[in-house]
Amino acid sequence: MRLTASCPVLLALGLAASAEAAPPVPYPESFRDWHHVKSVVIQPGHPLYAGVGGINHVYANAPAMKGYAGNVFPEGSVLIFDTIEAREADNAISEGRRKMLGVMVKDSGRYADTGGWGFENFDAGKPDRPLVGDKADAMCFGCHSRPGTRDHVFSRPRD
Amino acid sequence: MRLTASCPVLLALGLAASAEAAPPVPYPESFRDWHHVKSVVIQPGHPLYAGVGGINHVYANAPAMKGYAGNVFPEGSVLIFDTIEAREADNAISEGRRKMLGVMVKDSGRYADTGGWGFENFDAGKPDRPLVGDKADAMCFGCHSRPGTRDHVFSRPRD
Numbered sequence: 157m158r159l160t161a162s163c164p165v166l167l168a169l170g171l172a173a174s175a176e177a178a179p180p181v182p183y184p185e186s187f188r189d190w191h192h193v194k195s196v197v198i199q200p201g202h203p204l205y206a207g208v209g210g211i212n213h214v215y216a217n218a219p220a221m222k223g224y225a226g227n228v229f230p231e232g233s234v235l236i237f238d239t240i241e242a243r244e245a246d247n248a249i250s251e252g253r254r255k256m257l258g259v260m261v262k263d264s265g266r267y268a269d270t271g272g273w274g275f276e277n278f279d280a281g282k283p284d285r286p287l288v289g290d291k292a293d294a295m296c297f298g299c300h301s302r303p304g305t306r307d308h309v310f311s312r313p314r315d
Numbered sequence: 316m317r318l319t320a321s322c323p324v325l326l327a328l329g330l331a332a333s334a335e336a337a338p339p340v341p342y343p344e345s346f347r348d349w350h351h352v353k354s355v356v357i358q359p360g361h362p363l364y365a366g367v368g369g370i371n372h373v374y375a376n377a378p379a380m381k382g383y384a385g386n387v388f389p390e391g392s393v394l395i396f397d398t399i400e401a402r403e404a405d406n407a408i409s410e411g412r413r414k415m416l417g418v419m420v421k422d423s424g425r426y427a428d429t430g431g432w433g434f435e436n437f438d439a440g441k442p443d444r445p446l447v448g449d450k451a452d453a454m455c456f457g458c459h460s461r462p463g464t465r466d467h468v469f470s471r472p473r474d
Contacts (some may be wrong), residue, residue, distance in 0.1 A: 177362035188350070188351070189350055191347070191348055192347070192351035192372065192374070193454060194410055195354060195370060195372070195410060196402075196407060196408065196409050197356060197370070197407060197408035197409075198407055199407060199408065200404070201406035201426070202405065202406035203406050205406070211356070213351065213354070215351070246361065247357070247358045247360035247361035247364070248357055248358060248361050249355065249358065249408075250354060250355050251353055251354060254474070281474075287376065314410065315347070315413070315440075
């Protein structure tokens with residue numbers, strides 16, 4: 157009886173877990189030593205300026221670098237979109253404070269509902285200021301599912 | 316007699332070597348996997364635009380990262396100034412081709428005449444297109460000896 161009684165409970169717990177927030181995305185402590193993939197400056201007037209206006213750098217850990225070479229990123233891939241304030245003066249754009257740290261983590265088990273990727277944006281790069289939480293589907297996955305991505309990744313590496 | 320005769324010859328050879336071109340700066344094959352230190356965009360109208368107009372990235376190898384923490388960079392430090400073409404469109408500045416790869420190598424024995432640093436700029440990042448050669452004193456060391464540098468280095472790291 158205990159087993160038969162427990163099955164619906166476990167199922168219910170499973171369903172409850174699925175309906176709850178996605179597992180949190182770990183803060184990528186060592187990302188500044190990862191491979192710098194490329195950069196782009198987003199200026200006033202750009203449709204993404206409110207979110208990522210500034211000097212943006214993409215970083216990739218070692219598994220993610222292997223992912224760029226194929227069509228699917230391996231488990232454990234982490235990609236960073238590091239948004240730094242752009243300070244324009246004297247015909248130069250230099251870097252100010254960190255505005256936001258975007259993170260994508262490939263873990264197909266934990267993030268099955270969003271293409272196997274966990275998404276998070278840490279406000280000002282602070283580990284205790286996640287802005288996405290359980291809203292990855294609406295805030296991130298919609299755009300990252302558009303045509304033109306490869307395994308939900310927009311960036312391509314350069315030499 | 317051979318010894319005494321050879322001494323002036325060796326001295327002359329030494330002087331000749333000193334007056335000749337500085338030893339070539341090795342091409343930094345793996346620099347794209349080094350630490351990305353910071354970036355700056357140099358725009359039209361900037362006094363350095365002719366040389367390094369574009370999106371510039373500074374990279375440092377492991378000894379150079381230790382150098383940033385002190386006042387003197389250790390032997391073997393290599394710093395990169397990677398100049399990438401800036402393509403402005405639709406309120407964004409994206410990266411084009413590599414325009415120039417600037418290299419500083421700390422080797423006090425080889426580059427004693429220029430503060431212990433060897434300097435080179437590789438046109439378009441091509442190993443067979445060095446632009447500085449024996450003109451490091453005039454092309455590089457003058458500016459890199461100005462007040463405000465630390466051990467002839469302008470850049471400072473950021474988080």
